[in-house]
Amino acid sequence: MEAFSDGVIAIILTIMVLEMKVPHGHSLETLRPVVPVFLSYILSFVHIGIYWNNHHHMLQRVTHVGGGVLWANLHLLFWLSLMPFATGFMGENDFAQIPVALYLVDLLACAMAYFLLERSLIARHGRDSEFARALGRSWKDKASPAIYLAALGLTFVSSWLGLLGVVTVAAIWFIPDRRFERA
């Protein structure tokens, strides 16, 4: 399951760059429309990187896998796989409100899918298992969806406030989840 997930995440990370369409012409000005696509690519690259790091750390502790866990994992990969679309939509429209809102909806769905995967893994290993103890509780797990939701609302005030929420979550997760490293 880890190899398959790593493969899917690696492909998502890399095909996102295909949304940066090579412009016609070779002056610096022809690159200007690529700039917002590039910036949204950076944002999504960091997010996918965070998911890969945390997912990778979590799966290394997993000792039991079942049908429910496999589908919870595929569910997370589904929402992650929409990132290239959401990223391209946002970048090609210069961070307009609807695309930023859609981007936040996808990030919120990813966060909730990750949470469900954690729960299904805890259910599989048992509440008193070494896995459950190592996972513990993180304020980040709860803060992230809350920030995304707030940012989603604020997007309709200004899309830059929505993006501020995205950057904030990226910043608090930038350091990979230490819970497993510690344990």
Add this chain to the structure above:
Amino acid sequence: MEAFSDGVIAIILTIMVLEMKVPHGHSLETLRPVVPVFLSYILSFVHIGIYWNNHHHMLQRVTHVGGGVLWANLHLLFWLSLMPFATGFMGENDFAQIPVALYLVDLLACAMAYFLLERSLIARHGRDSEFARALGRSWKDKASPAIYLAALGLTFVSSWLGLLGVVTVAAIWFIPDRRFERA
């Protein structure tokens, strides 16, 4: 063989999302033509997920591989690799009859290729092998092609009846194949 198959399936799963073309414009209405592509993406994602789950479970029991098995496996991957095309064709044409019929033809071909792979693996391991006993018989193996065939016929009455067949097969396979887990 398992790593290669997992890689191909992971790529098929992920490039399917490239059929969801980023629309020009940033209003909610510009997203409307993407909706049927998105719905058909969900349908195909679940199907590919089911194939990955069952394929993965089956291959973990495999102890012998030969030329025939390798080609039976590539044959399955061939029909699975047509899923992005069939999915895009169906989604971009709002579930019209010909595209839904083509989608069903591809699913039927995948189901038959999977069946052939099972037979070639049983032939390789022997009819009395642990592998063959673990695989056993499943009514799902026989029901799926029958439902696809019926749905293919019903598509020419209404393409929604055809899609009902697709959803039905997805539903009966949603829970991964327990035969190997049990054994």
Add this chain to the structure above:
Amino acid sequence: MEAFSDGVIAIILTIMVLEMKVPHGHSLETLRPVVPVFLSYILSFVHIGIYWNNHHHMLQRVTHVGGGVLWANLHLLFWLSLMPFATGFMGENDFAQIPVALYLVDLLACAMAYFLLERSLIARHGRDSEFARALGRSWKDKASPAIYLAALGLTFVSSWLGLLGVVTVAAIWFIPDRRFERA
């Protein structure tokens, strides 16, 4: 090296399907221009499958790898990576002479790159090594480039004669290389 090569070959195999562009419209006639692209996809899928099978069998016997071998391997992957382009060019032009000739040039280059990889692996393991003995000599190694060259010439008489050469080589390699299985 094997995992990386398998990954590259899996991606080549799968992105080739992206050359089958989803047509506008949903009648059976709109699918007609896709038919030659589909046929050339089948042809290339079988060829890449053959390369994967043989490459996979050969690498499982490899015990020593060096810089020369790594580059001989990348050289093979380079020519294989041009298959999606050559396939699309041939399919979208209804098997016209220049595209078929280019396709044959790429196949010839792949065959020669595979031969060079074999030689560099034998040089690395030693002429009397178990690897070299297991590899032995195959008339197929010599026949394939000869058939490709003849087919290349015949393409300028008729592109169908060129394609006959492609199908012939595919047929003689269809059964994976038994040399290693025997040994």
Add this chain to the structure above:
Amino acid sequence: MEAFSDGVIAIILTIMVLEMKVPHGHSLETLRPVVPVFLSYILSFVHIGIYWNNHHHMLQRVTHVGGGVLWANLHLLFWLSLMPFATGFMGENDFAQIPVALYLVDLLACAMAYFLLERSLIARHGRDSEFARALGRSWKDKASPAIYLAALGLTFVSSWLGLLGVVTVAAIWFIPDRRFERA
């Protein structure tokens, strides 16, 4: 981390070929605009091949990984992932000055990211570790960014001088890093 990086590099290597768009028409002349894209593809293929070789050799010696190393690695993958875009931009504009300059900026960023990854790995293993001793010092590490920088300046005299710098660095790295093989 190695499997994930190998996957990303394999995908970058392969999707680069998608920048070679299949031309309309089937005469030899229709292939003419593809030639510069093909040449820049060769150049980038060799570069990515060099990175894969050196990265692969280095990671096989790695015994400790931490959050800092994971992000230094993702940072390298980020700049490598821009290679398909930079390659396509350069090839489709017939090696004009701005695209060649951008290509050099990306190569320079890759070289610096690789250097940072080396430093973060040395910091993780300790300055007196076996890893640090095996890595040693290479004049290539210092020469490459210097040549890229000089080539970047010279690009504004003539883009061919810039490309000469790219080819020079490729040539000095063509032989994979022997430091680890020796040690």
